[in-house]
Amino acid sequence: MTTPATPQPGAPVDPYRAYNFKLLINGITNGHFTEVSGLEVTIARRAYREAGNDRIRAVPCQVDYAPVTLHFGLTSSRELWDWVQAAARGTVNRRNVSVVLLDAAEASARCAAEGVLGATYTPHCAVVHPAKLVRGLARAVERRGVTIHERTQVTVIRAGAAVTAHGTVRAPVVVRATEGYTPGLPGQRRAIAPVYSLMVATEPLPAQTWDRIGLAERETFSDHRHVIIYGQRTADGRLAFGGRGAPYHFGSRVSPAYDREPAVFRALRRVLGELFPVLGPEVPVSHTWGGPLGVARDWSASVGLDRATGLGWAGGYVGDGVGTSNLAGRTLADLIRGVDSGLTTLPWVNHRSPKWEPEPLRWLAVNAGLKVMFSADAAEARKGRPSRRAAAFSRLLGH
C-alpha cells in the first residue's frame, strides 16, 4: 500500500498517484493498477457472398479475448484482495470485471488540454534533456579512454574501414549508426528515409498558467492524431512541443536548413494554442529547432552485425530513439563481443528491412502520405470518426 500523495500548492491531489487503471468488479469493488496488458480482441472473419451477388464480403465471426494482466495494484477492498489471494492459491472464481482507463476528468487533472475525452497513462516514462544526455555519454566514454572525433565526416564505410577526408580509421568492426543521415553514405540511399520532426519551446510559464495546464509531475503527452504531436514540461517551466509535418526532401537529402521550416513552427504554435488556450492568442515561443528521424521501409528499427564482414548497424527508430538507441548500443556490445544474451535474441536483432522505393516514387509516397494524414486529421475532427483513408495509406506505407 502507498500513502496518499501530499498535496503540493497548485498540484492536483491524486490519492492513487500512478495507479491509473481502475478495476471494477460488478461495478462495486475497485482497485487501481499501474500497468495493464492484453487489452486485445481478435475477431476472425469469414468470406461471405450473398446469392445473386458477385461481391465477396468479410463478415465477423468468432471473437477471442486475450488474457488481461494487471500489474502493481492497490485496493482498499477486502473482497478484491481475498479474490486475488484465492486465485493465487488456485481457486478460480470467475467474475465480470471492467478495466477503466482515465476518464475525461481524470485525464484533464493530469493534462488539461482542450477537448480531452479520456486518456491512457503510463508511469514508466522518463523525461531527459537530450543535450545533457549526449554530453554525459561523451564524457563517460572519454573517461574509458575513447577519443571522439567530432566534425569528421565519414564518406565511405566498408569492411574493416571508415574512410574520412582526413584519413581512414581501420577496425575489425565498423558500426553504422547514422540514422536519418544514412542515405548520404554510398550504397545506403534507399536504406532509411529521413523524416523531419520540429519543435518549439515557450518562455518559462508562470505558476498560475501551470496550475491551469497541469503536467504537475512533468508527464509527457501526445494525442492520437495522424500527424504526430508530442510535448512536455521542461525542468525550467517551459512547454516544449513538437511534431512531424515538415516535407520529405527529394533524394532523401538532409541539410541543416531543413531543421527550420517557418510554416511548421507556425503550425506548432497554433496547435499549442488550440490545445492550451490559457497560453493566449500569441503563444510565447522563444526557441525553435528540429532534425531528421530515420524511418525504415517497414517502420521497424533494427540492430545487427554481419560477422563475415564486421559491418554492424543500428537505427530506424522513427522518433523513439532516445531509449531505443541505448538498447541498441548494449545489444551491439554483446554482438561484437560474441556474448549470447537476452538482448541478442530479441526479434529486432539482424532484422533486415526492405529498401525504400527509388525516386521519384519515394518522394511521391512520403509527401502524399503526409498530405493524406493532414486531411485525415481534419476529416476526423469534423466527423468524429476514424478516417478510412488514413488506415489505407498507412498500410500502403508499411506503417
Ligand SMILES: Cc1cc2nc3c(=O)[nH]c(=O)nc-3n(C[C@H](O)[C@H](O)[C@H](O)COP(=O)(O)OP(=O)(O)OC[C@H]3O[C@@H](n4cnc5c(N)ncnc54)[C@H](O)[C@@H]3O)c2cc1C
Ligand atoms: C525534434 C526532435 C524531437 C525528438 N523527440 C524525441 C523524443 O521525444 N523521444 C525519443 O525517443 N526520440 C526523439 N527524437 C528522435 C531521437 O532524437 C533519435 O531517434 C535519436 O537521436 C537517434 O539516435 P542516433 O544516435 O541513432 O542518431 P542521431 O542522434 O541522429 O545521430 C546520428 C549522428 O551521426 C552523425 N553522422 C551522420 N552521418 C555521418 C557521417 N557520414 N560521418 C560522420 N558522422 C555522421 C550525425 O552527425 C549525428 O551526430 C526526436 C528527434 C527530433 C529531431
